Amino acid sequence: MDFREIITVLAALSGEPVDPSDHFGAVATGGHNPEAPVALAPCPQPVGISEIEGETIVCGTVSVPENHDDPVDRRVDLLFTFMKSHSQVPEADPFLYLHGGPGSGNMNGLQGFAGVFDGIRQTRDVIMFDQRAAGLSTGDAECSVTVNSLVDEAVVGLSESLVIGCAQELQESEDIKLQHYNTLQNARDVPLVMSTLGYDTYNLLGISYGSKLALEVMRSAPEGLRSVVIDGVAPPWIALYDTGAVPLNDSIVRLVEDCAADSACDAAYPNLGDVLNTALEAAEAGDLIHNRSGTAISPQAILNMFPERADGTKISLPSLTPYMPAMIYEWARLVDDPDAATPTLDFVGENRYRLPSDPVNDLRVKAQVSDPEAETLLELAISEATRIRETDHELDLTIRGFREAIQREREFTPLAALLDRELTRASGVIFGDSALAVSLARDFAVLVDGDRSRASLSEFVAGHYDGAAAERLQALVAAMSDAEVSSFFEASSKSLDTTVYGFVSLFDLYIYACQEDVPFNTMEGYREVNASLEFPLSSANWDGAVGLMLDNVCPLFEQHPRENWQEVVESDIPTLSLGGTWDQQTSFNWAVEATRGLSNAQAFIIPEAGHGAIIYSRCARDMMESFVNDPSRKFAPETCTEGVTPPFIIADWVQEAAATAEEASAPAATAGDSEPTADTEVAGLSPSFDCDAATSSAEKLICTDADLAMLDLRLADRFAAAVDAAEGLDVGADEAAATLRAYQRGWLSGRDECWKANDLRMCVADAYLRREGQLVAEWFLEEPTEVVSYACDGNPANEVTAYYFATERPSARLEYGDSVDTATVIPSDSGTRYEGTFGHSLTLDGDTVTLVWSDGTPMTCVPAS
Known part of the structure; x- marks a missing residue:
């Protein structure tokens, strides 16, 4: 935001509340369609930093028939958000996003969506809503009696009693007809919601289950649809649960193909797919042992690299793809040699799959600057960019805090607001302990759902806080009037939904899947599909979840399959279909399959993207925005697909093996660089390793440099002291020592990567000094100053x-x-x-x-x- 925008937001937040009717017209006064009345409500927080509720964004509910074939019967409230375009002259056709799940909702993530759809908002309004029995639209489908009676279990997650109780409650309820909570009724909600928000035509994006719903809209309720984008595609004619392991299998196949197509990767890691299957089969048989950690490796441990790579929280970090062939080979090496070196696995494990990134250092290394003045200006620009980043973060925190304070002031009475603020502050330490945090959340849910009395509030404080914090909180509770106690409970009840959100969302998925996807999906079908895969043991990651749903949960529901549910969707509506090669929920190949009956569709497979390619790939997002602006545009086949995958890493042990093979076929060598020189001999030094066996350029340099040899010896002493400290632990000594040794191997691999540096000696010395500092600080090998x-x-x-x-x-x-x-x-x-x-x-x-x-x-x- 620029200065003017910041002042505008602050003025709007601190002044009189904005009248939504000034900016949203009839939407603020009941909607444009009397058959779907609108009621405004506060937006779930947080919203985007620049949003002004009532002016740039508004939220509320749209009332739709539970059964569109009987619109005068019971109704369902769907929570929506309406984000106005940044343009003063927006296009007349807005952009509607359909969330996944089914059941996940999107109203709890408005701040994130504001960022993802900012490009769309340059020209169009953006609409989102939580589908029936999803997110904050769960309503009567949330089995409130069961959840409230077992709220302590719902806070923790799924339990058998919760699932059975919810299924029975909803199917026996006279207030809800569960058979109407399906994709067809969802699809018929869409044009009704858009009409009451004031639109005759619109553009549609569906991700994951949202793509399945978008295809159903194209089939059953296409009126007003201008263009459709589907991403992370789940075609309704694909048996989604029978094929639970297919996305992972296909992701592996793509990695194997990419490596085979790369000459360096193929030479270093030939027959990668066969090697992976060998490792998985050994792990399944219990024959894959990692001696240094003393553990037997499971198939899930090997396969874990694929979902870790697709983890959306790692989008800004370096890709794991370059390391994966080496990781697969290192797992397989353990089959024949449980003591084999695994430097790539050690490096990735040490970083917990979050590979280190230093864009500033990368910039300095790659910068082609030699003029002193230019170098100075570059450093000044880097410093200024860093300062701006830090200032922007501080501004974001300040505005967010101000927004929360204003909201608290308007929702609570003064003492109730103060109690809420003090509870938040006093809970900081508790949230640092997962067990205490779960206990606090569970008891808070019980508190809000209980008698809402002053006594129960006081009892809650006494059970979770002590010392000065408890005294201050109890004094506030005692000072509050009955009206203020009621105000606190009324505002706090909104957070109860968040407390049990995880369970409710999962159960909402069961409502859809068990009613309309069974018996189309069965455990027999799941096993049959798995047996046909290139990597049959990729099912190890899915067996538990699919078995739980199909064998245990779905028999609790009545099935309501529809005749045309599994038929290919046919339509001539312009469609863009996207799949990501990392996707673990839906196969990227299904993006192409989904277009089989679409006469005006384009499909693209986006490398280095996970579930929802537009979230991972700026190029995919640009393509979507361009397509929505002009649905007739045809993109070149290579759009967003070429030059994306980073080069594969060739592990040192591959190069060493090649060098060993070359040496074996060469004449005997004379004294070489690996022998100590006069410098080290005169000093009476030799490093901690055998210089005759030195192979890496780093080791060879250490053998010829007395100062580096001293660093190596000193680090060896530090490492030995750290191992002694680890082995002396009262609890977990073996595991701690094994982990320490694994990290040391990872560090050695990193040191040997210094051959890539411009200054080999500086890189090696820096590696030793940093590692020494790490060991001393981690194991308190010295007293802190x-x-x-x-x-x-x-x-x-x-x-x-x-x-x-x-x-x-x-x-x-x-x-x-x-x-x-x-x-x-x-x-x-x-x-x-x-x-x-x-x-x-x-x-x-x-x-x-x-x-x-x-x-x-x-x-x-x-x-x-």
Whole structure:
């Protein structure tokens, strides 16, 4: 946002509430279609930072018939959001997004969707709604009696008693006819919702189940449809649960094909698919052992790299794809040699699949700048960009906090607002402990669903808080009037839905799947499909979930299959169909299959994208926006598909094996670089390893450099001390020592990667100094010189404790919540910057302390009092 936009948002938030009718017309006064009345309601928070409720965004409910064939019977309220276009002259046809699941909803993620659809909003309004029995539209389909009576189980997740109770409650209810909660009725909701929001024509996006629903809209309720985009496609004629393992299988097939098509990868990792099947079969038989960790490897452990790669929280991190062929080969090497080196697996495991990224360093390495003035200006630009990022984050936090304060002021009475604020602050420490957090959430749900009395509120405080915080909270409870107690419970009840959201969403999926997809899907069909796969054991990741649903849950429901449900959809509506090669929920091949009956469709397979390609790929999102602007546009076949996959990593052991084979066929060599030189001999030094066996360029250099040899010996002593400390633990000593050794192997692999650096010696020395600092800080091999606790972003409960160590490269141990990381000093333009793993850092710049943790957003910290 620019300055003017910021002031406009602040003025709107702090002034009189906006009258939605000034900006949304008839939508704010009942809707355009009396057959689907609209009622406005506050939007679920958080919304986008620049949104002004009532002016740029509005939310509420649309009332639709439960059964469109009997519109005068019972009705269902669907929660919607209407995001106005950024343009003052938007196109007349808006953009409607249909969420997945079924049952997931989207109204709880408005801030994220505002970002994803910002490009669309340059020209069009954006509409979203939670489908019947989904998200915040669950309504009477949420089996409230069962959930309320077993709320402690619902907080934790799925349980047999919850599933059985909900199924019985809903099917016996006189207030709901469960057979009308299906994709056909959903499809008929769509044009009705759009008409009452004021639109005759519209564009449609469906992701996952939303694509299945979009195809049903094209078949059963196509009136007004201008264009359709389907992504992460689930065609209704595909037996989605029989084929549960197909997306993973196809993702593996694509990796194998990509490696085979790359000459370097194919030479390093030939017959990759056969090698993977060998490893999976050995794991299934219990014959894949990792001696150094003392564990038997399961098929799921091997396959885990594929869902980890597709994890949407890692979109901004380097791709895992380049490492996967080496990982597969290293798993397979353990079949014959349980002690085999697995440096790639160690490296990826050490980073917990979150591969490190340093775009600033990458920029410096790749920059083609030699002029001193240009170099200075580049560094100034980098520094300014970093400052802007940090300032933007602080602005976002400030506006978000201000928005919450205003909302609290308007929803609560004064003392109720103060109690809510104090409860939030006092709960910071509790949320750092998962067991305490679950207990708190469970008891809060029971509290809100109980008698809502002052006594029960006081009992809740006494059960979860102590010390000064408890005294302050109890004093507030005692001071509140009966009206203020009621105000607190009324506003707090909105969070109860969030507390049990996970269970309710999963059960909503069962409502759809068990009624309309069974007996089309069966366990027999699932096993038959798995047997035909190129990688049959890819089903290991799905057996439990599919078996639970088809064998245990769905028999509790009555089935209501429809005659044409499994038929191919035929339509001439312009359609863009997208699939991502990482997708673990729907096969990317189904994006093509979905267009079989569509005479005006284009399909594209997007590399390096997961479930919902437009979320992962900027190019796919651009293509979608261009298509919506002009549905007649035909894209070139290579659009968004070429030059996307990064080059594969060739592990050092591959090169070493090739070198060994070459040496075996060559004449005997004379003394070479691997032997100690006069420098090390005169100094009376040799490193911790045998220089005669040195193979990597890093090891060879250490053998010829006395200073590096000293660093190597010192690190060997540090590592031995760390192993002693690990083995001396009272609990988990074996596991800790095995993990430490695995990380050390990963570090050695990283050190040997220094051959890629411009300055080999500097890279090797830096690797040793950083590793020494990590070991000292992690295992307290020295006494810390200082211990400081910092409170971050103005929240005393948001605390990081730093232990500083005077190693040659200064290091620190950072404890934040229940997370611990080690960090070492790196060069910085301003202040002292301690850099850890996973993107963590702590920067000390005068009185300013900045912490960056896993999500990458900077937090401003001060020493805790």
